[in-house]
Amino acid sequence: MEHKTDIEIAQSSALRDIGQIASAIGVPEDYLERYGRYKAKVGNELTKGLAGRRRGKLVLVTAVTPTPAGEGKTTTTIGLADGLRKLGKNAVAALREPSLGPVFGLKGGAAGGGYAQVVPMEDINLHFTGDFHAIGAANNLLAAMLDNHIYQGNALGIDPKQVTWRRCLDMNDRQLRRVVGGLGAKTDGVPREDGYDITAASEVMATLCMASDIGDLKTRLANIIVGYSHEGAPVTAGELNAHGAMAALLKDAIKPNLVQTLEHTPALVHGGPFANIAHGCNSVAATRLALSLGDYVVTEAGFGADLGAEKFLDIKCRIAGLRPDAIVVVATVRALKHHGGAPKGALGEPNAEALAKGLPNLLRHVENMSQVYGTPTMVALNRFPTDTEEELLAVREGCEALGCRVALSEAWARGGEGGVAMAESLLELCEEQGDFSFCYPSECSIEEKLNAVAKRIYRADSVILTESARGQMEKLELLGYGSLPICVAKTQYSFSDNPALLGAPEGFSVTVRNLKVSAGAGFIVALTGEIMTMPGLPKSPAALGISVDGEGRITGLF
Numbered sequence: 001m002e003h004k005t006d007i008e009i010a011q012s013s014a015l016r017d018i019g020q021i022a023s024a025i026g027v028p029e030d031y032l033e034r035y036g037r038y039k040a041k042v043g044n045e046l047t048k049g050l051a052g053r054r055r056g057k058l059v060l061v062t063a064v065t066p067t068p069a070g071e072g073k074t075t076t077t078i079g080l081a082d083g084l085r086k087l088g089k090n091a092v093a094a095l096r097e098p099s100l101g102p103v104f105g106l107k108g109g110a111a112g113g114g115y116a117q118v119v120p121m122e123d124i125n126l127h128f129t130g131d132f133h134a135i136g137a138a139n140n141l142l143a144a145m146l147d148n149h150i151y152q153g154n155a156l157g158i159d160p161k162q163v164t165w166r167r168c169l170d171m172n173d174r175q176l177r178r179v180v181g182g183l184g185a186k187t188d189g190v191p192r193e194d195g196y197d198i199t200a201a202s203e204v205m206a207t208l209c210m211a212s213d214i215g216d217l218k219t220r221l222a223n224i225i226v227g228y229s230h231e232g233a234p235v236t237a238g239e240l241n242a243h244g245a246m247a248a249l250l251k252d253a254i255k256p257n258l259v260q261t262l263e264h265t266p267a268l269v270h271g272g273p274f275a276n277i278a279h280g281c282n283s284v285a286a287t288r289l290a291l292s293l294g295d296y297v298v299t300e301a302g303f304g305a306d307l308g309a310e311k312f313l314d315i316k317c318r319i320a321g322l323r324p325d326a327i328v329v330v331a332t333v334r335a336l337k338h339h340g341g342a343p344k345g346a347l348g349e350p351n352a353e354a355l356a357k358g359l360p361n362l363l364r365h366v367e368n369m370s371q372v373y374g375t376p377t378m379v380a381l382n383r384f385p386t387d388t389e390e391e392l393l394a395v396r397e398g399c400e401a402l403g404c405r406v407a408l409s410e411a412w413a414r415g416g417e418g419g420v421a422m423a424e425s426l427l428e429l430c431e432e433q434g435d436f437s438f439c440y441p442s443e444c445s446i447e448e449k450l451n452a453v454a455k456r457i458y459r460a461d462s463v464i465l466t467e468s469a470r471g472q473m474e475k476l477e478l479l480g481y482g483s484l485p486i487c488v489a490k491t492q493y494s495f496s497d498n499p500a501l502l503g504a505p506e507g508f509s510v511t512v513r514n515l516k517v518s519a520g521a522g523f524i525v526a527l528t529g530e531i532m533t534m535p536g537l538p539k540s541p542a543a544l545g546i547s548v549d550g551e552g553r554i555t556g557l558f
Contacts, residue, residue: 005558006111006112006113006114006117006121006557006558007121007122007554007555007556007557007558009114009115009117009262010111010117010119010120010121010122010262011122011553013119013262015037015038015119015120015260016260016264017037017038018032018034018037018038018039018040018258018259018260019032020264021258021259021260021264021266022040022042022258022266024264024266025090025092025266025293025294026293027042027046027258027293028046031043031045031046032258033252033255035129036123038119038120038123038259038260039120039123039124039128039129039257039258039259040257040258041129041252041255041256041257041258042255042256042257042258042268042289043255044213044214044254044255046289047213047256047285047288047289047292048213050289050292050293055291055292056090056092056290056291056292056293056294056295056296056297057295057296057297057325057326057430058287058291058297058299058322058323058324058325059080059296059297059298059299059324059325059326059327059328059426059430060299060300060301060309060312060313060324060326060327060328061073061076061077061080061298061299061300061301061327061328061330061380062300062301062304062305062308062309062312062327062328062329062330062365062369063303063304063305063329063330063331063365064304064305064329064330064331064332064335064336064339064361064362064365065303065304065306065335065339065361065365065492065493065494065495065502066303066304066335066492066493067334067335067338067339067493068338068344069332069334069335069338069344069347070332070335071330071331071332071335071382072113072330072332072382072409072411072412073300073330074095074110074111074112074113074300075112075113075114075116075117075382075409075411075412076116076328076330076380076382076409076411076419076422077093077095077112077298077299077300078093078095078112078116078117078118078261078265078267078411079112079116079409079410079411079412079415079416079418079419079422080298080328080380080409080411080419080422080423080426081093081261081265081267081296081298081419082116082261082262082263082265082411082415082416082419083411083416083417083418083419083420083421083422083423083424084296084298084419084423084426084427085263085265085416086263086416086417086419086420086423087420087423087424087427089295089296089423089427090294090295090296091265091294091295091296091297091298092265092266092267092268092290092293092294092296092297092298093118093261093265093266093267093268093290093297093298093299094267094268094270094282094286094287094290094297094298094299095110095118095267095268095269095282095299095300096110096269096270096271096272096273096280096281096282096300096302097110097124097128097131097132097257097269097270097271097272097282098110098111098124098125098128098272099132099170099198099199099200099272099274100126100132100170100171101170101171101172101198101200101535102172102535103125103126103542103557104171104172104537104541104542104543104546105172105535105537105538105541105542105543106537106538106541106542109121109124109125109557109558110124110125110272111124111125112261113412113558114411114412114413114415115262115411115412115413115414115415115418116261116262116411116412116415116416116418116419117261117262118259118260118261118267118269119259119260119261119262120259121557122554122557124259124269125557125558126554126557128257128269129252129257130252130253131253131257131270131271132170132199132200132272133170134249134250134252134253135199135202135204135205135208135250135253136168136169136170136199136202137249138204138221138246138247138249138250139167139168139199139202139203139204140167140168141242141245141246141249142165142204142224142226142237142240142242142246143165143166143167145240145242145245146158146163146165146226146227146240146242147181147182147189147190147192149240150190151189151190156229156235156239156240157229157230157231158226158227158228158229158230158235159227159228159229159230160190160192161192162227162228162229163192163194163226163227164225164226164227164228164516165224165226165227166194166195166196166197166533167194167195167196167197168196168197168198168199168201168202168204169196169198169199170198170199170200171198172198172534172535172536172537172541173196173534173536173537174534174535174536174537176195176196176534177195177196177532177534178193178194178195179193179194179195179196180192180193180194181194195534196534197533197534198274198533198534198535200272200273200274200277200278201273201274201277201278201533201534203224203518203520203521204221204224204246204250204520205271205272205273205278206273206278206279206518206520206521206523207220207221207224207518207520207521208250208253208254208271208283209270209271209273209279209281209282209283209284209521210279210283210284210316210319210320210521210522211254211283211284211285212284212285212288212320213254213285214247214250214251214254217247217250217254218243218244218247220520220521220522221237221238221242221243221246221247221250221520222236222237222238222243222520223236223237223238223519223520224236224237224243224518224519224520225517225519226240232475234479234519236519237520254283254285255285256268256270256283256285256286256289257269257270257286261416262415263415263416265416266293266294268282268286268287268289268290269282269286270282270283270285270286271283271286273302274302275301275302275303275307275308275311275492276302276303276307276489276490276491276492276531277489277525277531277532277533278487278489278521278525279308279311279312279315279316279487279521279523280301280302280303280307280308280311280312281299281301281302281308281311281312281316282299282300284316284319284320284322287299287316287320287322288320288322296426296430303492304365304492305327305329305365305368305369306365306368306457306458306495307488307490307492309327309365309368309369310368310439310453310457310488311487312324313373313375313438313439314438314439314440314453314485314486315485315487315522315523317438318438318442318485319485319522319523323436324373324375324434324436325375325376325430325434326375326376326377326378326426326429326430326432326434327369327370327373327375327376327377327378328377328378328379328380328422328426329362329365329366329369329377329378329379329380330379330380330382330409331362331379331380331381331382331395332381332382332383332384332387333355333381333384333387333391333392333395334347334348334384334386334387335358336354336355336358336359336361336362336395337351337354337355337358338354338358338502339357339358339361339502339503339504340353340354340355340356340357340358340359340503341354341357341358341502342354342358347386348384348386349386350388350390350391352390352391352394355391355394355395356394357503358502358503359394359395359398360503360504361495361502361503361504362379362395362398362399363398363399363402363504364459364495364504366379366399366402366404367402368456368457370402370403370404372437372439372456372457373436373437373438373439374434374435374436374437375434375436376429376430376432376433376434377404377429378404378405378406378407378425378426378429379395379399379404379405379406379407380406380407380408380409380422381395381396381406381407381408381409382409382411382412383408383409383410392408405425405428405429406425407421407422407424407425407426408421408422409421409422439452439453439456439457440452440453440486442483442485443483445477445482446473446476446477446482446486446515446524447463447465447473449485449486450463450465450486450488450510450512450526451463453486453488454488454510457495458495458496458510459495459504459505459506460495460496460508460509460510461506461507461508461509462509462510463509463510463511463512464509464510464511464512465511465512466511466512466513466514468513468514469512469513469514469515469526472514472515472516473515476515476517476524479517481517481519481524484517484522484523484524485522485523485524486523486524486526487518487521487523487524487525487526488525488526488528489525489526489527489528489531489533490510490528490529490531491528491529491530491531496508496510497510497511497528497529498529499529510528511528511529512526512527512528513527513528513529514526514527515527542556542558
């Protein structure tokens with residue numbers, strides 16, 4: 001059988017007009033704002049009209065700690081939604097938008113893979129409907145207005161050395177991590193140190209994803225802190241009167257995007273903050289809309305369950321008033337062998353010892369989801385051709401010893417048919433009664449919240465705050481931000497803040513080196529380890545293999 005790449009599979013598929021996809025979940029044509037035949041935004045009026053409608057079941061898909069081998073979380077999410085529809089259920093997928101940085105860098109896109117993809121995959125992975133561009137423009141408008149305010153007399157008394165707002169662009173560009181701007185003549189601005197974040201790490205991205213509607217978005221934008229005055233008082237976008245223009249740039253970006261899977265399952269793809277430096281979930285608006293339109297909503301959170309899922313549950317669910325009915329943890333035999341010490345080049349070879357050593361990584365994630373958060377949890381074992389029956393059985397037995405059901409995912413090779421087994425287990429799981437709770441209560445102090453996440457989720461012994469971070473914590477609590485949830489920015493490759501500690505490490509501490517408030521999004525960001533908000537391109541970026549032919553057909557995109 002000829003092997004096809006993801007893009008070849010996507011380009012050979014027959015898509016349905018987006019009006020048919022919308023009609024299948026009760027979205028009238030009048031509420032669609034089309035971007036061609038196969039993608040559309042859903043108007044805000046429909047979201048408001050469905051506000052009191054009965055909600056479907058909310059299913060969160062997360063994963064083990066990521067490895068270079070890849071786990072297939074998005075593929076599994078799509079395959080699960082397709083599998084539910086094959087069983088006659090009204091399922092809707094709710095996913096994040098890809099960032100151009102990983103698309104042209106190393107990680108790849110976020111449209112799934114094989115026969116479980118959202119399409120048109122080229123559009124989704126590249127410019128899509130322009131949401132990322134609008135977010136970048138709003139972010140940089142605020143930066144321009146901030147520097148212009150300082151240049152034009154600085155009526156708010158902003159201390160240039162305490163400016164916290166950075167510019168952004170949706171590309172991996174390490175050259176822009178730290179820059180100096182305003183050089184040249186007097187009319188060229190005020191010289192100061194500056195820097196760029198990737199758009200997915202922008203607070204505007206997080207703010208848009210947490211906003212319920214355009215009015216809420218405008219209020220949240222006004223709350224964004226851009227820096228501090230010489231007296232130490234926070235200065236906001238609202239005080240610069242920038243929030244109105246920013247909201248105008250984002251008036252269409254806040255509307256959820258509707259597309260389809262290869263099997264025509266409706267999918268709302270909207271928002272894309274990174275889970276290692278932000279909260280890593282799709283937009284509240286898209287999730288709520290999906291819950292109003294479908295009986296089952298399958299959504300995902302970025303990276304492993306210690307990052308995306310923790311933030312989905314402790315931040316997004318807390319702020320948006322959501323509760324998951326079930327959680328699916330995606331794992332692969334290959335990933336577990338990697339966590340057990342097997343080298344990347346040998347992950348396809350049988351290795352019972354490495355698998356046994358790596359299995360605790362999966363079990364820890366399962367325990368966290370089911371015991372810390374009290375939510376019915378299952379494992380989706382994403383099957384690879386090199387997996388042996390003995391290896392699959394070992395994973396199943398390890399999970400069942402915890403009382404956790406396991407289902408094979410074969411969505412990459414078989415699409416929805418390969419997701420039916422998962423879907424059948426999920427339907428049973430959704431009938432179980434959970435006892436959902438957060439990892440920490442809102443009234444805890446910032447330090448207590450940090451310790452709760454580090455000790456209960458990462459299983460760290462302690463949290464160490466640098467002298468600078470402790471001073472920032474005290475200042476944030478004094479300013480009244482102590483009740484906000486915590487968004488820990490750390491490596492995605494380990495439970496710890498050290499990417500070299502694989503598996504299920506113990507006896508470690510987590511060091512917090514910086515604390516800052518994302519007042520628009522509604523959480524406090526705690527930076528640990530060497531985490532960066534602007535990635536760099538690898539030695540051989542994916543961009544080297546991407547092109548377009550004379551007919552406008554994109555090639556080399558996975």
